[in-house]
Amino acid sequence: MKRFWSIMLLVILCFVSFGIQALYAGEIDLLLEKLVDKGVLTGAEAQQIKYETQETVKKEIATGKYSMLPAWVQNMKLKGDLRLRYQYKHDKYDNDITRDTHVGRIRARLGLEAKINEKLMAGIGIATNKNGDPRSTNITFGAEDGGSSSKFQIRLDYAYAMYDPLPWLRLTGGKMLLKDVLWEPTDLVWDTDITPEGGVIVLSKDVGDKTNLFMNTGVLVQTADTSSNADPIMTYLLQPGATYRFNDNVSLKGALSYTNFSNVKGTAASTWSGSTNSRVGSNWKYDYRIISPALELSIKEPFKAVGLNLESIRFMGEYVNNLAAPDKNTGFALGFRTGNEKIEKWGDWQLKYIYAMLESDAVMDTTPDSDRYGGKTGIRSHELELQYGLGKNTWLGFDVYRSWNIASTRKAPETLIQVDWNMKF
Numbered sequence: 001m002k003r004f005w006s007i008m009l010l011v012i013l014c015f016v017s018f019g020i021q022a023l024y025a026g027e028i029d030l031l032l033e034k035l036v037d038k039g040v041l042t043g044a045e046a047q048q049i050k051y052e053t054q055e056t057v058k059k060e061i062a063t064g065k066y067s068m069l070p071a072w073v074q075n076m077k078l079k080g081d082l083r084l085r086y087q088y089k090h091d092k093y094d095n096d097i098t099r100d101t102h103v104g105r106i107r108a109r110l111g112l113e114a115k116i117n118e119k120l121m122a123g124i125g126i127a128t129n130k131n132g133d134p135r136s137t138n139i140t141f142g143a144e145d146g147g148s149s150s151k152f153q154i155r156l157d158y159a160y161a162m163y164d165p166l167p168w169l170r171l172t173g174g175k176m177l178l179k180d181v182l183w184e185p186t187d188l189v190w191d192t193d194i195t196p197e198g199g200v201i202v203l204s205k206d207v208g209d210k211t212n213l214f215m216n217t218g219v220l221v222q223t224a225d226t227s228s229n230a231d232p233i234m235t236y237l238l239q240p241g242a243t244y245r246f247n248d249n250v251s252l253k254g255a256l257s258y259t260n261f262s263n264v265k266g267t268a269a270s271t272w273s274g275s276t277n278s279r280v281g282s283n284w285k286y287d288y289r290i291i292s293p294a295l296e297l298s299i300k301e302p303f304k305a306v307g308l309n310l311e312s313i314r315f316m317g318e319y320v321n322n323l324a325a326p327d328k329n330t331g332f333a334l335g336f337r338t339g340n341e342k343i344e345k346w347g348d349w350q351l352k353y354i355y356a357m358l359e360s361d362a363v364m365d366t367t368p369d370s371d372r373y374g375g376k377t378g379i380r381s382h383e384l385e386l387q388y389g390l391g392k393n394t395w396l397g398f399d400v401y402r403s404w405n406i407a408s409t410r411k412a413p414e415t416l417i418q419v420d421w422n423m424k425f
Helices: 002-018 020-024 027-037 043-062
Strands: 076-092 098-115 120-128 154-166 169-175 197-207 211-221 234-245 250-262 288-300 312-322 330-339 349-358 379-391 394-405 414-424
Touching (some): 027 043
Antiparallel strands (some): 076 098, 076 414, 197 211, 211 234, 250 288, 288 312, 330 349, 394 414
16 A cells, blocks of 8 residues: 555656646656666556556546646647548540549648537638638649649638537537538538538437437528629528437438528529539529438348348438429439448448439539539439548548439430548547
8 A cells, every 4th residue: 555655646746747748748658667667566557557547637638627737728629630532533425535534632621629618619620622612622733723732722611609508409600510500311412511601500309218309490691692683592491300219229310301592593603503503594593492301221230130240231312302493303312331330440341322313403503412423413323432441540432433414315424433541630
């Protein structure tokens, strides 16, 4: 017991002497090594003390109770990721003319979350971006500002506040992350890089042990009110849904979305339009009042009974119908995702397949996944993606799209292959 208290006294003195630097500069390690060299501790005892000290500090920082760090530091979380990409695209045009394109790309993102108080949180993020493109944070090597190793652009990706006044109520406003605005099992309607602007109310309530009911509703701003004759384009969103857990391994989630893009008809098409919606001159021909039911069935360890170690599989489906257009106004996506729930170490993997079809006026051609035939409508497409873990916080991704034009007799098939090296911190 005497030796134990002597050791603890030495550790405490080290903390007091070196402060925060002792945690991160390795002084604790040096002290423990000296104690091992002098025979006060065994190697195993030194490792145990080091581990217990680290865990204690982590818990204190997580709860904002670590006295050696200011409270505002402990209430902030910094995160980011880096992605290196090789992309190959094969296009086929009229008269069997083909084009092969090889490019290198990079994406870098950095985000900060700050807990203002127990109910209020703010988030800010920056990312690489070309000219404000809402559907991409990629930068292409040699193609930015004339090449010659020119500097890349960094832009504000999101900035929002999230307020939880009640356990079942959340209010979010600003330039928001898409996942905080609505639930979508596929990227048929919304590219996941889009960060909508406006305000959203989210209601979520457990009903019994197996059912959760939720409602996402909000107003998103597409164009500012410039006091001209044209009214600004706004988006009004309503998405009721539910999750039902059959048991610990099987659950079903579904939602019915109504999204009204108002004041679109007769307005000049956006710079970011895929130029595939119906037009009158350079103006959009229709509004976009979209109804979209979606389902996702999740099964954990689906083949455990036959001895196959598969962590999970999810089946996804989504349908869209633009009520404001008379024809060419539907679309759907069907697919699955299987493998590990998260890629956290070497050998973890995920496999995803999605078949998607979008008629020309099913959705606005400013919102679908930009990798699927350039984000256009009037298409059908297969996507197969494999992700494989290389270690903690790093993995490889292989994504293949095979797409066709269905809006005209010219099918113009396209094959897109992306190989990604992902790193996050």
